[in-house]
Amino acid sequence: MTEPVARLTGHAVTGSRRLSGDLREATLDDERVVVAKHGHAPGAAEAEAAGLRWLAQPGVVRVPAVHGFDENWLVIDRVPDGRPSAEAAERLGRGLARLHASGAPAFGAAPPDGPADAWIGLAPMANVPGEDWASWYAEHRVLPYVRAAVDAGTFGPAEAAVFERACERFAAPAEPPARLHGDLWNGNVLWDGHEAWLIDPAAHGGHRETDLAMLHLFGCPHLDRVMAAYQEETPLADGWAARIGLHQLFPLLVHTVLFGQSYAGQAVAAARAVLEPFHRFE
Known part of the structure; x- marks a missing residue:
């Protein structure tokens, strides 16, 4: 070394x-x-x-x-070792809002000089640009991992069909592509006692709610302060909390591919939750 x-x-x-x-x-x-x-x-x-x-x-x-x-x-x-604080969490919330607002050329755009064939953790992740978030998210952030889970025997045809139906229902407020960290779970946020640091990105252009949904998935110290500061800086569109499960499909499927059955049920439940509002009217 x-x-x-x-x-x-x-x-x-x-x-x-x-x-x-x-x-x-x-x-x-x-x-x-x-x-x-x-x-x-x-x-x-x-x-x-x-x-x-x-x-x-x-x-x-x-x-x-x-x-x-x-x-x-x-x-x-x-990154120096330290403990999280409410003040640092608020600065993180404002910083994330500004980071997302700095934008990306397209949904799925790779960082400048970054490869199209990238990674999220140990799982491959394709950075393929798209213009419409819903169709891009389905094609490049959900279905590839569903297929991988089917190939591994983790999902059967019935589970795969749930995700396919959910993909047909994907919708989110129209917003320009945000500059995402892309793998923003609690383990990739480090605290030095004064500030929060972001490590291990799977950076790409995407919908800003995806980063925030990842923070909610595995928890984050002082998350309420992070979100309040984010909302003060750049308010989220109405109904964002109800869309958290939609944006969590991506990390849940990645975890299903990497770790198998321990995340499969949670991923299927999130896909069914996407479909639930539509079932009420069918």
Whole structure:
């Protein structure tokens, strides 16, 4: 690990330790502390680096600086350890609103210089541009993972049919493409005691409610303060809370593909909830 860190940063490594999994911490000869992450697949480091730089570009949220990457390694700043606070959560809410408002060229657009074949966690994610959010979301963020779950034997034909019917009902307020983190669950929000930092993006152009739905899916410290500050900065369209399940289909299906039956029932339930308002009138 020391060789790629030295090569990518241009500084000698004076100390290192393993953090977890594919993460290593390294101290450089100028006393900076960085994190080296080993990519799980070709292109993963490139995609994450492009996403971090795209999220950092507007200067409205904290993300680790990228020091370099190659086919196998990504080297970024080490986020200091700390505890979440209500004040930091409010700043995060305002920052997310401004980040989303900074926009993207299209739904599904990759970050500049980022690959079209990207990743969300360990699952592949295609960045394919589209003009209409509902059809793009169905085609590129829901159905590919339904098919993967069917191929793995996690879903049968009946479950797949639920998602197919739900895709025909997708609707959300017309808004321009937002600049999304794309994998905004609680584990990808770090707190340094003063600010919240965003890590491990699956960045792309999408609907801003998708990022917020991911925060709701697995919880987030002071989430009520995050949302209140977001709403003050850029109010969400009426009915946003009722659409949380719609936007959670994507991460739930990704988790179903990665982890199997433990998330399958929750994903099917979310798809049925999308259909429920229509069943009342059928």
